[in-house]
Amino acid sequence: MAKDGSTGSTAAATTDGTTPGGGDIARSLELLWGTGDRPSRGPKPGLTLDRIVTAAIAVADAEGLAAVSMRRLSTELGTGTMSLYRYVPGKAELLDLMLDRVLGEPLPDEPGRPAAAPPAPDDWRVAINRMATTYLDNLRRHPWLLKINQARTVLGPSALRGLELSLAALRSMGLRDPELIGVIITVNSFVEGLARTQGDAEEAVAQTGLSDEEFWDSQRPYLERAMLSGAYPMMASMSEDTFSADFDHFAFGLERLIAGFEVLVAERTADAAADRT
Amino acid sequence: MAKDGSTGSTAAATTDGTTPGGGDIARSLELLWGTGDRPSRGPKPGLTLDRIVTAAIAVADAEGLAAVSMRRLSTELGTGTMSLYRYVPGKAELLDLMLDRVLGEPLPDEPGRPAAAPPAPDDWRVAINRMATTYLDNLRRHPWLLKINQARTVLGPSALRGLELSLAALRSMGLRDPELIGVIITVNSFVEGLARTQGDAEEAVAQTGLSDEEFWDSQRPYLERAMLSGAYPMMASMSEDTFSADFDHFAFGLERLIAGFEVLVAERTADAAADRT
DNA sequence: CGGTTTGGGGTACGGTGTACTCAGTTCGCT
DNA sequence: AGCGAACTGAGTACACCGTACCCCAAACCG
Numbered sequence: 001m002a003k004d005g006s007t008g009s010t011a012a013a014t015t016d017g018t019t020p021g022g023g024d025i026a027r028s029l030e031l032l033w034g035t036g037d038r039p040s041r042g043p044k045p046g047l048t049l050d051r052i053v054t055a056a057i058a059v060a061d062a063e064g065l066a067a068v069s070m071r072r073l074s075t076e077l078g079t080g081t082m083s084l085y086r087y088v089p090g091k092a093e094l095l096d097l098m099l100d101r102v103l104g105e106p107l108p109d110e111p112g113r114p115a116a117a118p119p120a121p122d123d124w125r126v127a128i129n130r131m132a133t134t135y136l137d138n139l140r141r142h143p144w145l146l147k148i149n150q151a152r153t154v155l156g157p158s159a160l161r162g163l164e165l166s167l168a169a170l171r172s173m174g175l176r177d178p179e180l181i182g183v184i185i186t187v188n189s190f191v192e193g194l195a196r197t198q199g200d201a202e203e204a205v206a207q208t209g210l211s212d213e214e215f216w217d218s219q220r221p222y223l224e225r226a227m228l229s230g231a232y233p234m235m236a237s238m239s240e241d242t243f244s245a246d247f248d249h250f251a252f253g254l255e256r257l258i259a260g261f262e263v264l265v266a267e268r269t270a271d272a273a274a275d276r277t
Numbered sequence: 278m279a280k281d282g283s284t285g286s287t288a289a290a291t292t293d294g295t296t297p298g299g300g301d302i303a304r305s306l307e308l309l310w311g312t313g314d315r316p317s318r319g320p321k322p323g324l325t326l327d328r329i330v331t332a333a334i335a336v337a338d339a340e341g342l343a344a345v346s347m348r349r350l351s352t353e354l355g356t357g358t359m360s361l362y363r364y365v366p367g368k369a370e371l372l373d374l375m376l377d378r379v380l381g382e383p384l385p386d387e388p389g390r391p392a393a394a395p396p397a398p399d400d401w402r403v404a405i406n407r408m409a410t411t412y413l414d415n416l417r418r419h420p421w422l423l424k425i426n427q428a429r430t431v432l433g434p435s436a437l438r439g440l441e442l443s444l445a446a447l448r449s450m451g452l453r454d455p456e457l458i459g460v461i462i463t464v465n466s467f468v469e470g471l472a473r474t475q476g477d478a479e480e481a482v483a484q485t486g487l488s489d490e491e492f493w494d495s496q497r498p499y500l501e502r503a504m505l506s507g508a509y510p511m512m513a514s515m516s517e518d519t520f521s522a523d524f525d526h527f528a529f530g531l532e533r534l535i536a537g538f539e540v541l542v543a544e545r546t547a548d549a550a551a552d553r554t
Numbered sequence: 555c556g557g558t559t560t561g562g563g564g565t566a567c568g569g570t571g572t573a574c575t576c577a578g579t580t581c582g583c584t
Numbered sequence: 585a586g587c588g589a590a591c592t593g594a595g596t597a598c599a600c601c602g603t604a605c606c607c608c609a610a611a612c613c614g
Binding site: 146147149150151152155157160161163164167168171176177178179180181182183185186188189190191192193194196197200201203204208215219222223226231232233234235238239241242243244247249252253255256257258259260261262263264 | 423424426427428429432434437438440441444445448453454455456457458459460462463465466467468469470471473474477478480481485492496499500503508509510511512515516518519520521524526529530532533534535536537538539540541
């Protein structure tokens, strides 16, 4: 997934002459924020960045990120493979663009839910709950999101808008600015970790063609021998429903997290009251 | 990274004749729990599974999971590439073995810390804190851990031992069994998500050769223009230290999480007391 | 000692990202 | 109107990857 690095950067340096790696980011930024004015000489482009990104996302959603290759996209779009490089500096940048597109897009209408996004609620608990569920929904809709390096995501307009909305909703907590960011990071980290586990499980089913049940059944003899060995007394004494799928780990964890924030907010308001007297 | 799937499973079926995918798991299980008795006909093996896994981990630690290829490992070990397939069914299984090895190994001695693992403390807060820090340490030492599908990790002896120790330490919380698992999953998810963000950042520095500062500087003009546009009032009003690196997001989030658990434990003990009266 | 079983390794195939090169199109300027 | 510049599209080629297949040498059993 990650490009080779050695061949990539050195090759870019020999070709372009710009500082290796730096030129690509500038190029990505222009692609994201750019005015889109195209030079007025030469033939009109037969493709759009938008179409490429859309096609890439469609393929990734349907068959996983591994299916997204330049050759595959070109056949999908009916062009030559190398033509894509007229619009995108490289595959890494294409992945960046996919990220920004998906993270910022409003959730598509679902049958059970009203389409319009309601304004930010003044209750931060509800806001956090919405943040987490929305993010989890997004990650489940696009499982490949977690396989793309998010650190160097160029902060596109849509990503900024999401952060802005979150911050506005959390303002009522009365925490300091870095703590607000901490809240967001904590919630997002929890959701990401959970989504990764779930996504891995689904991917494993798809790739091996083996259901979860079959998988665990294949391990059962080894596990039972281990339990009988006496080396794992705690695990051997666990109740039957311990690993049941009925338990909603997302709801459980999120509830605990919000309860933890509640404690901090209560402390702060108590402090403020003490200062006032 | 993930193997092709179509070629992999079908090829395994044509070669071996066993149910596609199922044979590999059985093979992995035997590799993990197996007795290691080798047949006494034919030449002695010049390699060990252990040496292969060790070499793979070394390469992954030093240069990232992308550098772990069968050809690379073979040159590292001084053998032919295809010889490796006498010991490992395929690359996917090798990754599984790397996982189990690393997740179960005791942390190597570090200068500042005593080497012996102390017995499980009876205070579950300390236990959770230790769980989280240990896991985070592990993920930082081996950033490639998060790029391997953990869902179908064969539960090896070392993985079981870790789970057993965690459960023993959390027993004093007095929660139901599924909730105990929920606690572990929640903490681990949080740590994984955070580690992923940190790992992505380091990887980005290594790959692009661009420090974080340089990266953000390159975005500054676009961000400033966005701030001045008035479309992001909350973000524009943030204090200077909001995104400072001084703030320890790991400590902050973990503290909130533990506080949230505390609330639940308190509720339970209160309920128990009410029942007793 | 002959046969059988096993490990080691070479070759080859289909896949990937992408550098390089050349042909063809379209506009601005003279 | 014509020409040259600037641009797009596409083909070819290279270095990687995982691994199927095949053959040979080594080691034990009878």
